[in-house]
Amino acid sequence: MPMNEKRCVITGLGLVCAIGNDTEECFESALNGKSGITDVKSFDTSACYSHKGAEVSSTNEQLAKGRYDRTTALGIKAAGEALADAGIDTDSEGASDIGVILGSCIAGAACVEKYYNAKVNGGKGDIDDLKAMPASVIAGNVADYYNAGGITANIVNACAAGTLSVAMAIDLIRGGKGEIFLAGGCDSFSSLAYAGFHALRALAPSDCSPFNHSDGITLGEGAGVLVVESYEHAVKRGAKIYCDVLGSGVSSDAYHITAPRPDGEGQMSVITRAVKNSGLKFTDIEYVNAHGTGTAKNDESEFLSLNTVFADNKDLSVSSTKSMTGHCLGAAGAIEAVLTVKALKEGRKT
């Protein structure tokens, strides 16, 4: 199999979440500490102990033309911004080579709710909602929306899905399976996830406060999409380059289905892998956009991991933007990647 020593760069960004409808708005909000967390509007939470969420104000129709599940609609919105930012005309021949790798945790949860609301209440349920439920259709529909004809994949590794999608895009480029990808993640606000985290007693009673109160998460929704491209491809078409994406790490805790290892072993392993794969030293890293969910278990293990791995890096800055965006599940890693790239480009940390 052909393998290439390809340099991968970021040439476009797209973002929609509770703190803004595009990358610039979200980044400015994050710099100014503007939170998108409010009382939940999508459904009734009066029976719950928490009522907070970070929802996107736009309707599905405002996000995408046509009928899509909200998760896909969010992905379409962010992908459109990323393509425009990268200077790609989706009606041109060049778009046919673009691959789409998107992460999601809950996939078509809005359609799940709509369909079963009808069924449980004695109705028939709309077959189109049923077809829109599986994660399998997200990347394909985003690709079709923009005439993208490269490889598609839906990465469904829960809250790590968005980060994994960017990692996979790099691997595909370096493996000679494509030159340009839309990579990121999208997830909608849903009663399913809210009820689930409520059942786990993992929701913060008020606005989440990662690495501070650490008394739970606040769920959010949104999408982050990055145009990941080989350096040669970007230069050839005269694209602006935000930064390089050097390397990634992926690992498993092999410990518990919902809780991280208290000793942070898995987290240390993945950070070490990513830094090693990038060719950098731990002291080269200036900023970490942490997972920082706001649960005691995550924050304790992540704090321990970062302190251990970056023990010699006294200048390291760490933040969690989930305090403003909420935890957007499969979109979280992608949203945070977009904010990290912006911070790197602008020289200002969120």
Added chain:
Amino acid sequence: MSNSFAFGGNNASIVFAKDPNLLNLTCPKQDLYVTGVGIVGGEFDEASKTYVAKLDTDTFKSYGVKSAFLRKLDRLSQLQLLSGLRALEDAGVTVTPENEGIIGICIGTNDGPMTEIANFQKGIIRDGIDKGSAFAFPNTVYNAAGGYLSIATGIKGYNVTIANGFQSGLQSVCAAAGAIMFGYESIMLASGTDECTDIDEEIYSDLGMAGEGKMTLGEGSVTCVIEKDSSATERGAKRYAKIAGFSSTRDTSGDRSDNLRLSEAALTKAILNVLEEGGMKASDVKCIYGFGNGIAEIDNFEMDVYKKIFGDGIEVKLVKKDFGEARAASSSLQFAMLAKDISDGKFESGIAVSYGTSALYSAVLLTKA
């Protein structure tokens, strides 16, 4: 740097840099082999007219899986766990503290845990949003099966779950191969897993794909152990076949990916790509493990493409008549059976082909080890 940690115990980190002055990123070519196969398939059930897998606690016990652990797993995760354990056993791989970090998992699924999702959603609609089950919720997450497999075996390397239509099982092979080539791991478990659901029956009946004279739904899980040459040599592993090429191509003629799109151009391109990657001619290939699922339109479309590329002499083998349409599991089974046929000396080389609702066409070329 940006970090993400997730349910299922999955961790991912990524490093960005402005104007880096290093960049000596090498990805040496590696020969990859299939060194283990684990299959869990269904038997035809007259009542449901589907292929249903039998899962009993004694089978799991024989692998040291405790009942208390097994009870936490939904059906999809149980299918995945069993095929994963069988594949490790077949490959002679024992997970130890020395190798736990260099073994990874890549799972492909069409539907994921749709049964668990549907049941959880129905429950909260019926009983209230504050009455969700903390026990059931983790199993609504697509990567739960991969997480449980990691927990049960102690595998701590790369872990990814891909949901991308019927061909997800083949795409998992491609992703697993990539994970080894980029030096992430030495050994990868590549799986396709799907369970029978009411949802499938409803969707495919509506699409006119299920029912009398159409496809017969099934369930199962197939895991293959993919391993780099040096690792297989060091272990003295048996080798079923060598992965000589893989490719995925996409049809762009439609505007929605919810439905299957038949594309001669995309299927042809995927096959030609793997032939080129493997340095082979069409005349070198004597066997195709095809997608064919009993729907005349699909079967005829596929046969026409194979005849155009390979001529009339090509042998096209189909697994679904004995396994059912188990979506991602079926595409993994095609790959596994081709590897076994090559190992048994039936063919020198062959291609497994699959496609699905994402309009993606995948092909993997296997040759003699």
